[in-house]
Amino acid sequence: MLHVLTHPLAAHALTHLRDRTTKPATFRTLAHQLGLLLALESTRDLPTRAQTVDTPLEPHSGQVLAHGLVAVPILRAGLGLVQPYLDLFPDVAVGYVGLERDHQTAVARSYYRKLPPLAGKRVLCLDPMLATGGSAVQALDLLREAGATDLALVVIVAAPEGVAAVEAAHPTVQIYTAVLDRELNAQKYILPGLGDFGDRLYGT
Ligand code: PRP
Numbered sequence: 001m002l003h004v005l006t007h008p009l010a011a012h013a014l015t016h017l018r019d020r021t022t023k024p025a026t027f028r029t030l031a032h033q034l035g036l037l038l039a040l041e042s043t044r045d046l047p048t049r050a051q052t053v054d055t056p057l058e059p060h061s062g063q064v065l066a067h068g069l070v071a072v073p074i075l076r077a078g079l080g081l082v083q084p085y086l087d088l089f090p091d092v093a094v095g096y097v098g099l100e101r102d103h104q105t106a107v108a109r110s111y112y113r114k115l116p117p118l119a120g121k122r123v124l125c126l127d128p129m130l131a132t133g134g135s136a137v138q139a140l141d142l143l144r145e146a147g148a149t150d151l152a153l154v155v156i157v158a159a160p161e162g163v164a165a166v167e168a169a170h171p172t173v174q175i176y177t178a179v180l181d182r183e184l185n186a187q188k189y190i191l192p193g194l195g196d197f198g199d200r201l202y203g204t
């Protein structure tokens with residue numbers, strides 16, 4: 001199931017994020033803004049439980065979040081989506097998965113993994129670019145192996161090829177994206193896209 005942001009601020013931030021003249025500092029700010037919108041969208045259905053508090057005037061039966069949340073950025077570009085979750089969910093646990101696409105083959109190689117307990121938590125895999133889907137499928141595979149049952153993927157730009165790959169390998173995983181782009185080019189970069197997200201985020 002694909003969820004695409006419809007907020008006008010998402011369209012505004014994306015246009016500037018795509019602009020080749022946008023410098024890394026502004027790029028990081030725009031990515032953070034999109035991350036906040038995605039963090040809200042990807043947690044809209046989080047379960048809550050009743051909790052009674054005393055207001056200064058009387059007892060009140062309210063709702064609080066029922067389960068923990070785990071954010072797992074795919075290094076390195078996924079780091080650009082972590083802070084929005086930390087801003088909105090102070091109790092979020094953060095795990096890390098390191099994957100890097102080979103520039104010739106576009107096949108991702110795993111080089112790092114550090115995960116907190118995942119069972120019983122909403123696990124959000126964060127990676128701004130969903131191109132062939134190879135990195136996301138690998139990351140979701142290993143999150144499932146590590147015990148995640150309630151899994152979602154959060155990206156900023158998705159290509160139809162990547163969405164199809166994730167839906168084929170992980171049909172129950174919800175995908176949240178700011179935009180669904182047109183296609184991949186011969187080098188497996190997203191069109192119109194925004195280039196290499198990690199390079200633009202970190203000025204490399
Ligand atoms: C980019 C991006 C995704 C991957 C998407 O990472 O952040 O992880 O490519 O491509 P795919 O869907 O075809 O797998 P990259 O491998 O360039 O590493 P980086 O984050 O370290 O820049």
Ligand code: URA
Nearest residue numbers: 131189190195196197
């Ligand atoms: N990774 C990126 O950073 N950009 C793309 O267009 C594809 C993969």
